[in-house]
Amino acid sequence: MNTDLFEIIRTTRSMRRLKPDPVAPALIRQVLEAGTAAPSGGNMQTWRFLVVRDPAIKIAVAHWYRRGWHEIVAPRYRASTPPPGSSRDRFDRLLAAAEHLADHLHEAPVWIVPCLEGGTHTRTSGASIYPAVQNMLLAARALGLGATLTTLYLLFEKEAEAALGLPDGTHSYAILPIGYPLGKFGPTARAPLQDVVYADRWGEKWTET
Numbered sequence: 559m560n561t562d563l564f565e566i567i568r569t570t571r572s573m574r575r576l577k578p579d580p581v582a583p584a585l586i587r588q589v590l591e592a593g594t595a596a597p598s599g600g601n602m603q604t605w606r607f608l609v610v611r612d613p614a615i616k617i618a619v620a621h622w623y624r625r626g627w628h629e630i631v632a633p634r635y636r637a638s639t640p641p642p643g644s645s646r647d648r649f650d651r652l653l654a655a656a657e658h659l660a661d662h663l664h665e666a667p668v669w670i671v672p673c674l675e676g677g678t679h680t681r682t683s684g685a686s687i688y689p690a691v692q693n694m695l696l697a698a699r700a701l702g703l704g705a706t707l708t709t710l711y712l713l714f715e716k717e718a719e720a721a722l723g724l725p726d727g728t729h730s731y732a733i734l735p736i737g738y739p740l741g742k743f744g745p746t747a748r749a750p751l752q753d754v755v756y757a758d759r760w761g762e763k764w765t766e767t
C-alpha cells in the first residue's frame with residue numbers, strides 16, 4: 559500500500575480500463591471507511607453508499623451510461639480542443655479510454671454509488687458528498703485499485719436511478735467503477751498554478767513571495 563499522501567494525490571488519475579477480477583470485500587470496506595471519514599455539512603452524514611456487484615443491475619444502469627456517451631458526450635468531446643494542461647495526443651487517449659469505459663462499465667467488478675438521502679439537490683448538497691467521493695478515489699489508489707468519478711449516466715438520471723433501485727428522495731451523485739487497473743497510475747495533467755490562481759483581486763497573478 560502506498561501511504562505518501564502527496565504522491566497519491568499527484569497520481570490519482572481516472573483508471574478506466576479495469577480487470578474483471580474480483581476485489582476483496584475488506585478492500586472495499588477500507589475505501590468506504592475513507593469515504594465516511596470525509597466532512598459533510600453539520601456532520602449530518604445523510605450519505606448512503608450503494609455497493610453494486612450484481613451483474614444484472616450493472617448491465618441495466620450501464621445501458622443508460624452508454625447511451626449518454628455515444629449519443630451526447632462523445633460527439634461533443636470529439637469536436638472540442640484538448641483541456642488545459644493536456645495535448646491532442648493525450649486527449650485522444652482520454653477519449654479512447656472513456657469510450658472503453660462506456661462499453662465496459664458493467665464489467666467493473668464493483669461499483670460504489672454515493673448517494674444523499676432527502677433534502678434538495680444543489681451545489682450545497684454536492685459539497686456534502688464529493689469530499690467523500692474524493693477520499694474514496696484516493697483510498698482506492700493507495701490500495702492499488704483503479705477508479706473513475708463518473709456522472710454522465712445522469713443524462714438519463716430518472717432511468718438510471720430507477721435501474722439502481724433508489725428510493726424516492728434519494729439521489730446518486732456519481733458511479734465509481736472500481737477494479738484492478740490494466741494500465742499504470744501516473745501523474746495527472748493540469749494547467750499550472752499561474753493560470754488558475756489569483757491573489758486578492760480577480761485576475762491578479764498569485765506568486766509564492
Ligand SMILES: Cc1cc2nc3c(=O)[nH]c(=O)nc-3n(C[C@H](O)[C@H](O)[C@H](O)COP(=O)(O)O)c2cc1C
Pocket residue numbers: 570571572573574652656659706707708709710711746747
Ligand atoms: C464531475 C466529474 C464528472 C466526471 N464524469 C465522468 C464520466 O462520466 N465518465 C468518465 O469517463 N470520466 C468522468 N470524469 C473524469 C474526468 O474526465 C477526469 O477526471 C478528467 O478528465 C481528468 O483526468 P484524470 O482524472 O485522469 O486526471 C468526471 C470527473 C468529474 C470531476
